[in-house]
Amino acid sequence: MNTAAIIGSGPAGIATAMRLKKEGFDSIILEEHDEVGVPENCSGLVSKKGLDDLKIDVSEVTQNKIRGAKIFSPNGTELKVTSQETKAIVIDRKLFDQMLLKKARLMGVHVSTNTKLLNVRKNTLFVQNYERGEIKKAEYVIGADGVNSTLRHLMGLKTTRENFVHTIQATCTGEFEKEYVRLYLGDYAKGFFAWVIPLNEKKARIGLGNILGENITQNFKDFLNQNIPNVRVFNPKSSLIPYGLPLEGIQKENMALVGDAAFQTKATTGGGIVFGMKAGNILGETIANTIKKNGKLSDYEKNMGLINRELRMHWKIRKYANGLKNEDINKLFLKLKEKGIEEFLEQEGNMDEPSKFIGKLAKKPSYWFMAKTLLNIARS
Ligand SMILES: Cc1cc2nc3c(=O)[nH]c(=O)nc-3n(C[C@H](O)[C@H](O)[C@H](O)COP(=O)(O)OP(=O)(O)OC[C@H]3O[C@@H](n4cnc5c(N)ncnc54)[C@H](O)[C@@H]3O)c2cc1C
Incomplete structure (x- = not known):
C-alpha cells in the first residue's frame, strides 16, 4: 500500500x-x-518573496521580471507602486x-x-x-x-456559485510596459478586476474575473475596448478561481x-x-x-494557522472592496493618492501577506479616515 x-x-x-x-x-x-x-x-505571476520563502529557483521557467504595479480606478485614476528591485516573477x-x-x-x-x-x-x-x-x-x-x-x-x-470567480484570459500582442503589471477596476470585472501581465514589450497575458452569471465574453470585449483597444487577442480561455475564506x-x-x-x-x-x-x-x-x-x-x-490568518485577511480586503460603489472607489483612490499610499506601498507593500502592512497603515494618522475598516481587517 x-x-x-x-x-x-x-x-x-x-x-x-x-x-x-x-x-x-x-x-x-x-x-x-x-x-x-x-x-x-x-x-x-508569483511574488519573489514567496518563491524565496519556498526556496524555489525559477530561472529556467522565468518569462519576465516585474518591479511594480499600476492600478486603475473605474474612472482611470492611477495608483503606481514601484520598486528598484524585482517584486514578482512571471513564470511559464x-x-x-x-x-x-x-x-x-x-x-x-x-x-x-x-x-x-x-x-x-x-x-x-x-x-x-x-x-x-x-x-x-x-x-x-x-x-x-x-x-x-x-x-x-x-x-x-459544499460550495455555491458565490464561492467562485469566473475568469477569462488570453495571450495578446500589442505594446506593453515590460516591468509593470496593470490592474483595472470597473463594471466589466464585478467582484474582481482585470489584469495585464506583460511577458515582454510585445506580448502579455490579459484577462479579467467577475462573479458567475455575468456575460464574461462581452465584459472582456468591453474592457479591451475601453482600456487597451489596440491589441490582438489569441485563444481566450475561461476558468474558475476559488473565492472566499479558506x-x-x-x-x-x-x-x-x-x-x-x-x-x-x-x-x-x-x-x-x-x-x-x-x-x-x-x-x-x-x-x-x-x-x-x-x-x-x-x-x-x-x-495552517498563520497561512489561514493571511488568507482570511485577503478575504476581508476583498469583501471591503466589493462593498464599494464605483464612485466610492474613485474617491478612495484620489484620497489615498493624496495621503501618499504609493510611497507607503513602495516601502511596506507585500502581495502575499497583508498583515505585514495593514497594521502599519492603521497606525498612521493620515489613514485614520478608514480606521474602522483597517482595524476590522487587522483583527482577522
Ligand atoms: C486565469 C487564472 C489566472 C491565475 N493566475 C495566477 C497567478 O498569476 N499567480 C498565482 O499564484 N495563481 C494564479 N492562479 C491560480 C492558480 O492557477 C491556482 O491557485 C493553482 O494552480 C492551484 O494549484 P493546485 O495545485 O491547488 O491545483 P491545480 O494547479 O489546479 O492542479 C490540480 C490538478 O489536479 C488534477 N485533477 C483534478 N481532478 C482530478 C481527478 N479527479 N483525478 C486526478 N487528477 C485530477 C488536474 O488535472 C490538475 O493537474 C490563476 C488562476 C486562474 C484561473
Missing part, C-alpha cells in the same frame, strides 16, 4: 509529495491528464509544473498520469486509467485536485485537501501558487508526524 495517494499534479500536490519524501515517506501522485501542467489556466506555468515534477521524480516520487480519481472508500481509491477502472490502495488520500476538486465533493464539503473541515478521517481544492487562494488577487505550495509543505509534514506518532492528521488545520 502507498503511504499517500495525492490526487493532482499541480504545485500543491507536488509540494506535498516532495515534503513527504523529504521526511522519508513515499507517495504516488495521480493525475487525470496525460501531461503535467496542461491545460494551462494561469497568469503565472506549464514549464513550472513540469520543473517541479522533474524534481519530485528525481527524489523518487511516483506519478501516474491518465489516472482520474472517481471515488474513495477509506484506503481504497477507485480510479479510471485511460478507459479502464482500477483500484489503488493508500493510507492517506490527499485532494490536491484543484478548484473543482472531486475529493472535496466526496468529503461532503475552507474549514479540510481534514476528515484519512483524507485532507490542499491548494485550490481547500480554497487556499488569495481572494484579493486569485493567486494560489505560493500559498498552495506552503500548505503542501505543512500537510506533508503533518502526515509525516502522524506516521511517526509525533502528531495527528487532524493537526493540519491548526498547523
Whole structure:
C-alpha cells in the first residue's frame, strides 16, 4: 500500500509529495491528464518573496521580471507602486509544473498520469486509467485536485456559485510596459478586476474575473475596448478561481485537501501558487508526524494557522472592496493618492501577506479616515 495517494499534479500536490519524501515517506501522485501542467489556466505571476520563502529557483521557467504595479480606478485614476528591485516573477506555468515534477521524480516520487480519481472508500481509491477502472490502495488520500476538486465533493464539503470567480484570459500582442503589471477596476470585472501581465514589450497575458452569471465574453470585449483597444487577442480561455475564506473541515478521517481544492487562494488577487505550495509543505509534514506518532492528521488545520490568518485577511480586503460603489472607489483612490499610499506601498507593500502592512497603515494618522475598516481587517 502507498503511504499517500495525492490526487493532482499541480504545485500543491507536488509540494506535498516532495515534503513527504523529504521526511522519508513515499507517495504516488495521480493525475487525470496525460501531461503535467496542461491545460494551462494561469497568469503565472508569483511574488519573489514567496518563491524565496519556498526556496524555489525559477530561472529556467522565468518569462519576465516585474518591479511594480499600476492600478486603475473605474474612472482611470492611477495608483503606481514601484520598486528598484524585482517584486514578482512571471513564470511559464506549464514549464513550472513540469520543473517541479522533474524534481519530485528525481527524489523518487511516483506519478501516474491518465489516472482520474472517481471515488474513495477509506484506503481504497477507485480510479479510471485511460478507459479502464482500477483500484489503488493508500493510507492517506490527499485532494490536491484543484478548484473543482472531486475529493472535496466526496468529503461532503459544499460550495455555491458565490464561492467562485469566473475568469477569462488570453495571450495578446500589442505594446506593453515590460516591468509593470496593470490592474483595472470597473463594471466589466464585478467582484474582481482585470489584469495585464506583460511577458515582454510585445506580448502579455490579459484577462479579467467577475462573479458567475455575468456575460464574461462581452465584459472582456468591453474592457479591451475601453482600456487597451489596440491589441490582438489569441485563444481566450475561461476558468474558475476559488473565492472566499479558506475552507474549514479540510481534514476528515484519512483524507485532507490542499491548494485550490481547500480554497487556499488569495481572494484579493486569485493567486494560489505560493500559498498552495506552503500548505503542501505543512500537510506533508503533518502526515509525516502522524506516521511517526509525533502528531495527528487532524493537526493540519491548526498547523495552517498563520497561512489561514493571511488568507482570511485577503478575504476581508476583498469583501471591503466589493462593498464599494464605483464612485466610492474613485474617491478612495484620489484620497489615498493624496495621503501618499504609493510611497507607503513602495516601502511596506507585500502581495502575499497583508498583515505585514495593514497594521502599519492603521497606525498612521493620515489613514485614520478608514480606521474602522483597517482595524476590522487587522483583527482577522
Ligand atoms: C486565469 C487564472 C489566472 C491565475 N493566475 C495566477 C497567478 O498569476 N499567480 C498565482 O499564484 N495563481 C494564479 N492562479 C491560480 C492558480 O492557477 C491556482 O491557485 C493553482 O494552480 C492551484 O494549484 P493546485 O495545485 O491547488 O491545483 P491545480 O494547479 O489546479 O492542479 C490540480 C490538478 O489536479 C488534477 N485533477 C483534478 N481532478 C482530478 C481527478 N479527479 N483525478 C486526478 N487528477 C485530477 C488536474 O488535472 C490538475 O493537474 C490563476 C488562476 C486562474 C484561473
